[in-house]
Amino acid sequence: MKVGVIGGGAWGTALAQVAAAKGETVLLWAREAEVVESINAVHENAAFLPRIRLDPLVSATGDLNDLTGCDAWLVVTPAQHMRAVLAAAPGGARRLILCSKGIEEGSAQLLHAVARQACPGADVMVLSGPTFAHEVAAGLPTALTLAGDDLGLAEQVRERLALPHFRLYLSDDVAGAEVGGAVKNVLAIACGAVEGRGLGQNARAALIARGFAEMTRFGLAMGAQRKTLAGLCGLGDLVLTCSSSSSRNFSLGLGLGRGQAAAELMADRRTVAEGAFTAPVLDRLARERGIDMPIVAAVAALLSGQARIDEVLEALLSRPPRLEAH
Numbered sequence: 520m521k522v523g524v525i526g527g528g529a530w531g532t533a534l535a536q537v538a539a540a541k542g543e544t545v546l547l548w549a550r551e552a553e554v555v556e557s558i559n560a561v562h563e564n565a566a567f568l569p570r571i572r573l574d575p576l577v578s579a580t581g582d583l584n585d586l587t588g589c590d591a592w593l594v595v596t597p598a599q600h601m602r603a604v605l606a607a608a609p610g611g612a613r614r615l616i617l618c619s620k621g622i623e624e625g626s627a628q629l630l631h632a633v634a635r636q637a638c639p640g641a642d643v644m645v646l647s648g649p650t651f652a653h654e655v656a657a658g659l660p661t662a663l664t665l666a667g668d669d670l671g672l673a674e675q676v677r678e679r680l681a682l683p684h685f686r687l688y689l690s691d692d693v694a695g696a697e698v699g700g701a702v703k704n705v706l707a708i709a710c711g712a713v714e715g716r717g718l719g720q721n722a723r724a725a726l727i728a729r730g731f732a733e734m735t736r737f738g739l740a741m742g743a744q745r746k747t748l749a750g751l752c753g754l755g756d757l758v759l760t761c762s763s764s765s766s767r768n769f770s771l772g773l774g775l776g777r778g779q780a781a782a783e784l785m786a787d788r789r790t791v792a793e794g795a796f797t798a799p800v801l802d803r804l805a806r807e808r809g810i811d812m813p814i815v816a817a818v819a820a821l822l823s824g825q826a827r828i829d830e831v832l833e834a835l836l837s838r839p840p841r842l843e844a845h
């Protein structure tokens with residue numbers, strides 16, 4: 520059976536390359552005809568992952584029905600479009616490995632809940648970690664968390680995908696694996712804003728540590744395990760994304776920190792900065808559940824245009840002192 524990849528952005532394409540390197544025949548569904556054409560004709564996704572020559576075992580289709588011949592699907596759409604794409608995909612029980620990072624705005628649900636509703640009867644797992652697509656596609660060493668309720672099934676997936684330079688660590692904490700990736704995107708916007716405003720590296724380190732406290736509070740409230748949040752898919756991904764302008768979320772924050780408006784920065788953007796969509800729903804969830812997430816609230820206010828960078832900074836820096844562990 521083939522491996523299916525749903526989503527022809529940078530990450531879906533890099534994952535297709537990994538599966539092919541393991542000897543799997545891969546069929547990638549892409550929304551854009553030019554991506555399908557480019558992969559099939561010249562073995563490159565020039566639009567989203569340029570200058571990477573794809574393995575001949577990777578082919579592409581624009582028709583979701585062609586995925587019927589694939590028993591495992593790597594789902595790599597932007598979070599906000601996952602439900603619609605899965606609803607349009609052919610039915611039947613199969614293995615879904617969710618590789619996107621975010622919280623659905625309308626339902627305020629994590630993506631594994633969305634996938635279970637869209638594909639009843641499917642086995643749903645989550646693959647997440649510190650993984651810039653271009654490094655993975657270039658074969659550089661990377662380690663990720665693969666989480667599933669059934670560790671036996673997760674082990675079968677690991678056997679099909681893992682490579683010496685693509686290390687998969689198993690976990691049974693599906694919610695924990697998802698929370699880290701969703702929350703770190705919002706915190707990366709904050710770190711980019713700190714950089715853009717010229718606040719220095721001490722401030723960025725403080726923000727990463729206090730951001731991790733927010734991620735942990737939220738994760739525990741969502742049923743995640745603390746050790747998962749402290750692992751690759753939580754702290755690991757937070758550190759990566761908060762320290763590099765290769766991150767789309769960090770670069771969005773850079774612009775905000777320099778005083779540019781979110782609408783201006785988001786206009787004409789072809790690649791996805793998930794944190795911009797996760798921030799408002801995460802802020803709303805935190806308020807509804809009484810979870811203290813001041814950095815997330817600051818990012819949501821900046822993105823909505825309700826506050827300017829210096830206003831959110833003043834609000835954060837004037838918070839009353841308290842015990843660090845709280």
Ligand SMILES: NC(=O)C1=CN([C@@H]2O[C@H](COP(=O)(O)OP(=O)(O)OC[C@H]3O[C@@H](n4cnc5c(N)ncnc54)[C@H](O)[C@@H]3O)[C@@H](O)[C@H]2O)C=CC1
Pocket residue numbers: 526527528529530531532549550551567595596597598600604618619620621650651652653789790791792793
């Ligand atoms: N790029 C990376 O390094 C990594 C990305 N991810 C996650 O993977 C997911 C996909 O991101 P990328 O592959 O980077 O995408 P990308 O930013 O490279 O490309 C944008 C993608 O969005 C799709 N898209 C736009 N509008 C759509 C719609 N209406 N319906 C369905 N799809 C639509 C495009 O077809 C394209 O595949 C995101 O959740 C991201 O957080 C996770 C790990 C690493």
Ligand SMILES: O=C(CO)COP(=O)(O)O
Pocket residue numbers: 620648649650651652704707756759760765766767768769791792793
């Ligand atoms: O999730 C990622 C790395 O793990 C990619 O981050 P960005 O979406 O911010 O580029």
